[in-house]
Amino acid sequence: MPEATSGSISEAAAGTVLIAGAGPAGLVLALELSRRGVPHRLVEAADAPFPGSKGKGLQPRTQEVFDDLGVIEAIHAKGSPYPPMTTWENGEPGPDWEMMTRGEPTPNTPYAEPWLLPQSRTQEVLRDRLRELGGRVEFGVRLKEFEQDEGGVTAELTGPSGTSERVRASYLVAADGGRSTVRAALGTPFTGETVDPTPMLTADMEMEGLPRTHWHTWNSHPGGVVAMCPLPHSNLFQTYVRFEAGDPDPAPEAVRRLVAERTGLQPGKVHWASAFRTRAAMAERFREGRVFLTGDAAHIHSPAGGQGLNTSIQDAYNLGWKLAAVIQRDAPDALLDSYEAERLPVAAGVLGLSTRIHRGGTTGPLSGHRGPDNHQLGLGYRESPLSVERREGLEERALRAGDRAPDAPCKDARTGETRRLFDVFRGTHFTLLGVGDVELPVVGGALATSVKAYRVGGPTPDLLDPEGYAARAYGERGFFLIRPDGYVGVASGDLADVLGYWGVGG
The missing domain is CATH 3.30.70.2450 (Alpha-Beta Plaits)
Incomplete structure (x- = not known):
């Protein structure tokens, strides 16, 4: 960390994001910004990485996030499936029983069960990936105080040797845990x-x-x-x-x-x-001007059900692409408002789920059953201002704008090689799917760097759907704009609805 006197201000590049806290949320946010080339600093008050297992369950939706971030192979190599349970009586183990609902991967859902990995190892994998992308964690650096104005945030950081540095950033993100210094300084109520x-x-x-x-x-x-x-x-x-x-x-x-x-x-x-x-507690707001709360700084949970770490990771996954869009592409500030609009209701629902599981067990949090709701695959943003659904007469179980975009095994129309939808979604771009007998425009100009378009099926396809999995997941015909975080932004039968989205979604 560069040394500075307490009276100086380190000049930051325009669009810099200061992240306080290098737990799961802070690391994922740093990864999201790094792979988009957004300048940032990730500071952690602790002198060394967190050593314990703590949040050890990675839900299927989080595994999909890690697939997108390029770390799923390392995550699987360092972890394992959850073992069955056994209860001891009179010095002997009893018969097996299951705490959670197990499942099998499907074409639309490649990760069907929670994955067992100590939190310290999850964070190690994320730090390794961050280093690959040119980022790093500054350990032993504490955010002492900050103030914000219309143009940014000025913060005072204290380094390991006690030296102080004042830094300027466009945004500050609190990922500094349940006893968040940032949240306390904001005075944001944390009720529970x-x-x-x-x-x-x-x-x-x-x-x-x-x-x-x-x-x-x-x-x-x-x-x-x-x-x-x-x-x-x-x-x-x-x-x-x-x-x-x-x-x-x-x-x-x-x-x-x-x-x-x-x-x-x-x-x-x-x-x-x-x-x-x-x-269990949650902040009443997740945004205060140019300051955002994420992870445990925004909500804390019972460990029952394995929801806290996963919800934190998905907070950061939601916020990262939005910060990048505003900083790099001059997206409207309303896009950043959507972070709270989307994540606060999700956090409230997950908080209730964790509490019910904890209280539902006969011997506390260790015996409550974990069902499919814990997998977080059904969480979405249908009520979000970023979700535009233009189709009518849909069946009750039909995919809608705001839902998680399903995977499907397809074939490359040119090479015949298997290419999953998750393969084409992977990265920092939006993905425009034209399913069935539709025509897609050539994406050019400024949009060419942020949108990739694919025709799935139909007379001139980019991707073949030989088994019909994509059609069953998305419908026989339509246009679907998939956000960088893997949720459907627009679902419509009219391409004009997609083209008009850019004034709202990025």
């Missing part, structure tokens, strides 16, 4: 409730001799439940301990004694531990 007053402890610890084929639970100890999930490619288990009385002590020796007492096993080294009480 205590989901469960019972204290809990989570730890990553070694457990020799415990089978790694299962997620193990001990439910009968009067002090509270213990659950241990094997973390892939390691000898560690993520351990949850519920306290029906007393308060957790996260000191390693205290954790080891507690787990030994409740399970009858002999734990090994404790690598990371943290105590908490489960709360």
Whole structure:
């Protein structure tokens, strides 16, 4: 980090974004800006990367995001499917049972189940990808204070050696967690409730001799439940301990004694531990002028259901392309207003889902069932000002503007090679699909860098649909403009509706 005195201001390039916090949301936002060439700084108050497993479940929709970001192979290589559950009684494991609904990939949904990966490794993969794109995390750099005006944000940063630097940026994004410094400085109300007053402890610890084929639970100890999930490619288990009385002590020796007492096993080294009480809360606004709240700075969840990290990643995925459109292409400021309009209702719904799962379990958050709603594939933006649906008489289950754009296996009309719709969506552009017997214009001028057009089926196709999967997902005929974040912006039978969208959507 460049040194500066507290009285100087580092000149930033026009359109710079300052991101406070290098957790999942901050890293994804930095990736989105990096691959679009938007200048930014990603600062993290901690001196080193987060070491624990914490948010370990990556939902199918998040895996689709990671596919687009070019990290899905690394994510899958470092993780594993979730194991089945078993409950111990009288020193013996019982029969298998499932906490979650499992599924099989389909042509429209290539990722059908949550993927098990410790948060520290997810962040490692994202940091590696960020470095590939020329970005980096500035560790040990704390956002001390800031002020905004009509032209941008001026912030004071404190570096590892205690030196101060005042920086100027066009926008500030808070990705600095549930105790967000930025949110507190804005005075944005953060309202919620205590989901469960019972204290809990989570730890990553070694457990020799415990089978790694299962997620193990001990439910009968009067002090509270213990659950241990094997973390892939390691000898560690993520351990949850519920306290029906007393308060957790996260000191390693205290954790080891507690787990030994409740399970009858002999734990090994404790690598990371943290105590908490489960709360759910959400900011009343996600935007204040040139400052945006994202991830845990905007909403905090019960860990039940594995929604918090995933919702945070998708916040950043939603915001990144919009910031780039405003900074690089002079898109209207209303596009940035759509971030709150779209993500606040989603966060509120997900918050309710997490709370219901937590309270629905017979032994707290460890036993509530996780169904398809947890996969986040059905979340969308039908009510968004960016969603333009012009077709009439649709069936109830038909794809609509604002929905997630489905995948489908197609064939390249020239080469005959398999080409999935997710392959043509991947990247920073909008995608215009003309499905069936339609004609598409040649996209030229300024739009040529931001829109790619494909005819699917019909008399002069770019993509063949031999099995009919695209037609079943999108309909036999129509125009669909797919946003850079993989949602349908426009659905219409008239190309003019698509061409008129650019005054609204980018």
